Amino acid sequence: MSALVFDCDGVLADTERHGHLPAFNQTFREFGLPVQWSEEEYGRRLAIGGGKERMASLLTPEFVAAAGLPTDPDEQAAEIAKWHKRKTAIYTEMVAAGRLPPRPGIARIIGAAQDAGWTLAVASTSAELAVRAILDYAVGPERAARFALVLAGDVVEHKKPAPDIYLLALERLAVPPAGVLVVEDSRNGLLAATAAGLRCLMTVNGYTEDEDSSEAILVVSSLGDPDGEKATIIANRSAARPGAYVTLADLEACLAS
Numbered sequence: 001m002s003a004l005v006f007d008c009d010g011v012l013a014d015t016e017r018h019g020h021l022p023a024f025n026q027t028f029r030e031f032g033l034p035v036q037w038s039e040e041e042y043g044r045r046l047a048i049g050g051g052k053e054r055m056a057s058l059l060t061p062e063f064v065a066a067a068g069l070p071t072d073p074d075e076q077a078a079e080i081a082k083w084h085k086r087k088t089a090i091y092t093e094m095v096a097a098g099r100l101p102p103r104p105g106i107a108r109i110i111g112a113a114q115d116a117g118w119t120l121a122v123a124s125t126s127a128e129l130a131v132r133a134i135l136d137y138a139v140g141p142e143r144a145a146r147f148a149l150v151l152a153g154d155v156v157e158h159k160k161p162a163p164d165i166y167l168l169a170l171e172r173l174a175v176p177p178a179g180v181l182v183v184e185d186s187r188n189g190l191l192a193a194t195a196a197g198l199r200c201l202m203t204v205n206g207y208t209e210d211e212d213s214s215e216a217i218l219v220v221s222s223l224g225d226p227d228g229e230k231a232t233i234i235a236n237r238s239a240a241r242p243g244a245y246v247t248l249a250d251l252e253a254c255l256a257s
Contacts, residue, residue, distance in 0.1 A: 010185030105223025166196035
């Protein structure tokens with residue numbers, strides 16, 4: 001049995017720049033917080049796995065004082081939970097409005113893998129509601145319902161680059177590591193996958209294209225589509241020989257390598 005495990009943000013859709021960033025900034029405005037992240041600053045915050053964790057990184061003594069926030073850690077955690085709940089709602093509304101189209105090749109490769117009998121899953125640090133919204137929009141509710149597993153948010157204690165979420169996926173899917181290919185877009189995700197003993201294909205984006213991807217078995221600009229955006233091969237350490245777009249046969253070759 002073969003399994004394909006997708007990250008969400010930057011893999012299923014180009015969500016970071018056009019979805020999460022504006023949702024964070026709208027949340028900050030609504031709560032009267034003295035911060036707006038630029039694209040460059042948000043790129044640096046992406047090194048922190050998880051939305052609540054990125055929000056928590058704001059809580060320097062100076063920021064807490066300027067924002068009039070409590071100093072008690074439990075009260076701060078409660079505030080962050082409120083911010084994050086609102087941010088997730090804003091983001092989910094953006095997805096439902098069709099403002100975050102799926103990345104090239106995602107719907108095609110998911111359909112092909114499901115039709116071929118592969119087991120599919122998602123493993124993401126984003127909130128589950130947001131992940132399911134993206135998945136539904138990217139492939140449609142019928143295809144989304146056929147995913148064997150969706151792991152998201154706080155389902156594990158340690159987020160990427162820790163391997164916990166992929167180790168949990170292996171446990172839940174009951175598939176040997178040799179039969180699993182992970183699709184990620186960032187170094188944090190790549191490190192998480194490889195630390196769990198899994199092969200990883202990377203589909204990079206504007207935020208991650210310059211990150212070290214030396215552990216990935218195949219690195220592409222996107223999965224590509226025959227009648228749409230073409231894939232650029234950035235690095236290939238597999239037996240796959242993708243052309244203008246990545247096929248299911250290429251994924252099989254990645255596993256066979």
